[in-house]
Amino acid sequence: MKVKDIVILVGGKGSRISRFTNKIPKPLIKIGSKPFLDQLILKLIKYNFNNIYLLCSYKKKIFFSKYHKKKIHNSLITCIDEGTQKGTAGALYKLRNKLKNNFILMNGDTYFDIDLNVIMKMNIINQIGVMALTYSKNLINNNKINRISLNKNETIEYTKNKSRLSNGGIYLFKKQIFEFIKNKEQSLENEVLNELINKKKIKGILFSEKIIDIGSYQNLKIIKKQYKLLKNKAFFLDRDGVLNKDNGYILNFSKFKFLSGVKKAIHYLNEKKFLVIILTNQAAVGKGLITEKKLKDIHLKMSKEINNYNEAKIDDIYYAPYYKHSRHIKYRNNSRDRKPNIGMFEKAIKKWNIDTKKSYFIGDKITDRLASKKASVRFYYKNKTSLYKQIKDIIK
Secondary structure, three states, rough: EEEEOEEOOOOOOOOHHHHHOOOHHHHEEEEEEEEHHHHHHHHHHHHHEEEEEEEEOHHHHHHHHHHHHHEEEEEEEEEEOOOOOOOHHHHHHHHHHHHHOOEEEEOEEEEEOOOOHHHHHOOOOOOOOOEEEEOOOOOOOOOOOOOOOOOOOEEEEOOOOOOOOEEEEEEEEEEHHHHHHOOOOOHHHHHHHHHHOOOOEEEEEEEOOOOOOOOOOOHHHHHHHHHHHHHHEEEEEEEEEOEEEEOOOOOHOOOOOOOOOOOHHHHHHOOOOOEEEEEEEEEHHHHHOOOOHHHHHHHHHHHHHHOOOOOOOOOOEEEEEEOOOOOHHEEEEEEOOOOOOOOOHHHHHHHEEEEEEEEEEOOOOOOHHHHHHHHOOOOEOOOOOOHHHHHHHHOO
């Protein structure tokens, strides 16, 4: 079952860093050039959630003004007023009639850079939820969920022994979690999860990634210096000659012939946490050989066929339909998008918060190389090996 909803808790006061939070909510503290929450959301939109719910309380008007009913990529953001602060569990009560199926819950002041697909695919038929766990060498007392272990069935249990397992603050829950949520101040960790762990109703999964937390002055200072940790890395790909055999204009999908290793390469990039973004000049539209609707249909079929290979996924596609002699004025104007210009790069970098220094582009033409250079993205010409082998050699 596809998980369609994610809930982010943003209602806390952030009293430990009051010098900042007296003026602005903790999730909206700027890290680099963007608020932390903006960058968190731009990490999440690749999962194509239908809904991103923000549970708001402290300085809630700021959240409503900035995010409510805003659509980013394929996800609609909805702000929910939890009223007076009710803790990490009580805040969820307002969503009891909106969340119909499994959903993800996370905090708006931390980022645990894990693949959410791993959690979303876990079997929880006999449980109510899954908790992401991390291993901390320096953990002395995780007082919100202390002394835990995983049994052979991946279920979390309390143990009398010292434990370095720590709650990562990301959860997958079934709708049934609301049977334990009350309309009052209530702690998710100390009350709800404590009860469910004792009932053996919570699975756990251990990740090696580190948690980014802005809840203390020390942590905030560190992440402000290392703000690029919150950025995405991307692998940009040209289409014709890189994904498919270049036999002139592709006017229908029956002429689209995948080159060797393309689907495997995209799946590999997904696993390596690269966004996969296609940048393609498509002057055939401007020349009147194909409509934009037909081009989008080709891209949809291309993406679906790639997805049939181990759920490999293209994250975004940008195309430049422009031709300077087009009969249609709209296809003559925006030539900035057409490579060797960098309009498509600029749009993708802004939308996805991309770190260009950790990103790459593979193309097959001089216009691709020139655009990549202008955008400060490392460029490689498509070679004669399979795309999978070439990419694996590049990022090994």
